[in-house]
Amino acid sequence: MSNEQRVTLSKACDQCIQAKRKCSRSLPRCQRCSARKIACKYKNIPLDGKILPPRATALVDAHRSERSQDDDTTINSPFFRGLARTMRKYYSSNHTLPRLSRTHELEPEIILAMDKPTVNYLLDHFKSFPMVVIQTGGAPFIHPQLYQDGHPPCLQNIVALCNIYVHLNPSNFHILPSVISHSTKVLLGSRPTLHTFKSKLAFVQSLILLQIITLFSPSPPITTILRQQAENRVSLLRSLVMDLYYSTPASLPSAMPPYDAWILAESCRRTIHVAHIIQGVYLMLTRGSFKLTMFVKALPLCGNLGRWELEPSACGERGNTAGPEGGNIGQLDAGLISYRELVDMWDNDEVKQLDLFEEMLIAACHGIDSVKGKFLDFHSPPLSG
16 A cells, blocks of 8 residues: 555644654644744644644744735735635634635635536536627626726637637537637736736636636537646636735726726626636536635625626716725725625525626525525526537
8 A cells, every 4th residue: 555545543744744743733734834834734633733822823923024925914905805804703713813825725614515406507607608708898707898998918819719619610610629729828828928917817817718618618629638738727727816816906096987996806806706616616526525715705795786787877986086095996895795794695685686796606605596596587507508
């Protein structure tokens, strides 16, 4: 039996076992891993492990700069106002609040499974996004008015791929693999040019559309190699999402109208949410379950449910005088809620309407039958095929 297959009853973390050092077995990281600033993983979570108190954690990290990217105080963006507050509200009082940069790596609070109707519901909607982009110029995570001067080059590249993908027929069916390979090469080759927040946002949105096509489309037309490459990009998308999160601006141009500022902020938030749902569906298809982490549960979205689909005139915001945070975005985002709070509102029958994105969030957590039970006019997926 190989070492990887051997069952172990050790409660020490993997790193201390490998280094043959005594492990403090504290949570969420042992003292040795905390001091070395390395990931700490347990094959067997020590139920008797001590929780590192805030003071101990502070002493371990005292040498770090207060402006370090690993510190949640650096996330001072109006896009994610209230995220740390939400985490403190829902995180167990017996545990030290984890750093926001590590919450996506920690063991999840909940491991969920989706039933087949829910997986099919999410898959069918995901697979409709390329068509929606072609028809409207946007998607549930790309507001149609986000890029008023036209899609950025990386998104133009993937939209062109979407156009070929949604118009497949016997005469062009055979060219799709080569088109996907070329579009992927062009997209990934543009990464060194991502110098602005909006370019990073467009890149992640482009990668999401590419992953939808290559992860969830049938084979053929998706070849085994293309599928394997898509699976290899799952970790890349996760990494880029965190980079996007840390790149969110602390303020926006003072000349930006309030509604435009809100579109940019909400598109960013939705892009991160959709990336996590895609990962959840992929894990359901490959492993039978997915993780709902504290980071995802704390991610905010607009509390004014349904605003996304309203015209600017209905919101009465575009063209107003901008404020110090870029278009008085604080007024528009005053009602930000977390994913967890949205689910709580749903459980308490406080939700009266949902757009497609919000409906997908609820379905991913509670199942599509829960949505159907409350809303007869739920967003039925387009017919497949």
